[in-house]
Amino acid sequence: MAVFDPGRVIATLQRDEGRGEFRLAVTCARPEVAAILRHRDVETVRSLIPVMFAVCGKAQGLAADLAIAAARGFGTPVAVDREVAAEAAREHAWRLILDWPERLGERRDLAQFATMVRAIQASHRRAWPIPQWIDGLGQEEDAGHRRLLPVLNAEESAQTWPRLDAAFARFPLWRGAAAETGAFARAGGATGDGVRARVLARAEELQRHLDGRPTLLGLASGATLAPGVGRSTVETARGLLMHEVELVGDVVERYVVVAPTEWNFHPGGMLDRCLLATEGVIDPAAGGYPEDRARRRAAQWILAMDPCVAWTIEDGAQRRPVH
Numbered sequence: 001m002a003v004f005d006p007g008r009v010i011a012t013l014q015r016d017e018g019r020g021e022f023r024l025a026v027t028c029a030r031p032e033v034a035a036i037l038r039h040r041d042v043e044t045v046r047s048l049i050p051v052m053f054a055v056c057g058k059a060q061g062l063a064a065d066l067a068i069a070a071a072r073g074f075g076t077p078v079a080v081d082r083e084v085a086a087e088a089a090r091e092h093a094w095r096l097i098l099d100w101p102e103r104l105g106e107r108r109d110l111a112q113f114a115t116m117v118r119a120i121q122a123s124h125r126r127a128w129p130i131p132q133w134i135d136g137l138g139q140e141e142d143a144g145h146r147r148l149l150p151v152l153n154a155e156e157s158a159q160t161w162p163r164l165d166a167a168f169a170r171f172p173l174w175r176g177a178a179a180e181t182g183a184f185a186r187a188g189g190a191t192g193d194g195v196r197a198r199v200l201a202r203a204e205e206l207q208r209h210l211d212g213r214p215t216l217l218g219l220a221s222g223a224t225l226a227p228g229v230g231r232s233t234v235e236t237a238r239g240l241l242m243h244e245v246e247l248v249g250d251v252v253e254r255y256v257v258v259a260p261t262e263w264n265f266h267p268g269g270m271l272d273r274c275l276l277a278t279e280g281v282i283d284p285a286a287g288g289y290p291e292d293r294a295r296r297r298a299a300q301w302i303l304a305m306d307p308c309v310a311w312t313i314e315d316g317a318q319r320r321p322v323h
Contacts (some may be wrong), residue, residue, distance in 0.1 A: 006053065007031055009265050009307040013298055014316035015291070022275045022294040024301070025316065028265040030309070034166050037255040042068055045245075045252050053259070055308040058087045059218075059236045060243075063257075066222030067243040070154070070230025076222035078153045082123070084234060085209065085218030089120045091237035092183075092206040095306060096131065100199065103303060104133055116210075125212045130203045137196035137300065143273035148185040149174050149240060149263060151216055154223035154233045157242060164231070164244040164256040171266060172258050178266035181239025182306065186216050195297075198304040202237075228253075238306050239263060264305045274301045 007030035014023050033052070037045050046064055053060040062084055066076050097113040100106075119126040152160065160175075161168065173179075183201040184191065191197040191204065208215050219235040231244040239260035246254035265271060275294055295313060302311055 006055075006309045008309050009261065009302070009311040011271070011298060011302060011311065011313045012316040013291070013295060013313055015294075022291070022298075024271050024275055024298050024313075026265050026267050026269070026271045028170075028262060028267075028307075030170070030259075030262070032166065033169070033257045034255055037252050040252055042247065042250045042252065045255065053257075053308075056087060056091065056236045056238070056241070059084045059234045059241055060257075062220055063232045063234045063241050063243040064245075066154075066220060066232035066234075067230045067245045068247070070222035070224045070232065071228055071245050071247045072230070073224055073227075074222075075154070075224050075230075076220070076232070078219065078221040080216075081218045081220050081234075083218075084220065084236070085215070086120050086123070088217040088235075088237035089206055089209045090117055092202050092209075093117065093120070095303070096199070096203055096206065099303065100131075101133070103299065104136075106133055119210065126210045128207055128210050130200070130207060134196060134199050134203060137199060138194055139192055139196050140194040142193045142270065146189065146270060147174065147177055147179040148189055149179040149181040151186060151219065151235060152233060152240065153219075153221040154231045155221070157233055158223060158225055158231060163225070164242065164258060166256065169256050169258045169262060171268075172262050178269035179263060180270050180305075181260050181263045183237070183239075185239060186235070195300045195304045202306075236260060238308055259308060261307045261309060265307055271301060271305060274298070 010027045010029060012025040014025055037048065049064040050057040050061040062081055069076060093113060093116045097116065098108050101108050116126070183205045184198045187201045191200040205215055205217065209217060216235050220233065222230060222232040224230055228247045231242065234241045240263065241260060242258040244256045245252060275298060298313055
């Protein structure tokens, strides 16, 4: 089988010379899953999904199984899948113990990460203090009105979105606007604002998982929407994952995947406004906002929102004032 390209997130840093502000224009370039999976038999699709989505592969595989079962008339009640919850906890640990320290110039504790993964795999409780470096990320206010996607099971999601399609999968909307999903949304935004709040929400969720306390990680369900049509929802480390499949016999007629990255990197979402809130907080007295500082802050925002694919920050043309 050919190597599957999962796509990438491209963030373009643009400066508005008239306002002296930076904006981050986000493009999420992802493959058309429907075209790849259509007209394939169910078992082939089941084998392809975890390969196509290697990050959170267990969550993707479970979502496929639940959606296919629902399309055959067998819904799945809401419940936590322990393997998917463990996968999500590992994803949290990877970001918090390896990626963030490296981004901040801190030491990556590979031994701690390995110990953490073993504890997660064995379902052993383990104390884990929230890293102090999180407090240094800043507490700027979120620019504009933030919209947090609620935790929805398959039946509830169908009340909001009766059917999913490829256009929705590319640019999903909740109540007519972009929304944020993930640990911060699951916490109801209770950890504050800005980059720090999102990283702290992830750290607290990981800490609860390690303590053996309930979390929403791995929460999954499946619902039959119509004869031959099923949908599944799974709460992953990055947020809400939805699969919808339409079967004709044992052949896939339609398959839609709505991944958390499409929510969190929507061109009309939080990242479109993130640097506007940051500028006045970093140095309120400064007459300007250096590009290298904007770039560093943009990278922190992207890591906080956590795409499931590779990402880059590119330079955009300056937006000049209109007279």
